[in-house]
Amino acid sequence: MIDIDYAFKISNICEIIHDAEERRFYLLVNKHKEKLGLFLVTFEDHNPLDFKFFLKYNNKLDIGNASIAIIKNKEKGYKELLVGYKTIFMNTYTV
Numbered sequence: 001m002i003d004i005d006y007a008f009k010i011s012n013i014c015e016i017i018h019d020a021e022e023r024r025f026y027l028l029v030n031k032h033k034e035k036l037g038l039f040l041v042t043f044e045d046h047n048p049l050d051f052k053f054f055l056k057y058n059n060k061l062d063i064g065n066a067s068i069a070i071i072k073n074k075e076k077g078y079k080e081l082l083v084g085y086k087t088i089f090m091n092t093y094t095v
Contacts (some may be wrong), residue, residue, distance in 0.1 A: 008041055009033050011044035014066035014085065015017065026054070028066050028083060033068055036060045039081065040068075055083075 012030035
């Protein structure tokens, strides 16, 4: 058992999903090292200390109404990660 907030130096976890096919977690986070931004962290479910930042975007803005989805198209053979969130106080929705 580990404290991922402490290990990854993150806070304000907005959304978390698990991809059972790849056995990975994806976390959408609003703070990294006490700085606001948009951060997407991924790690394997059997080894959480082997993590990496999929996205690091410092923007000094709070986010809310966040969601993450995995979109698969078996016919075309692709898999995508869809991230959506609202920028607080600006009422701007980003996908």
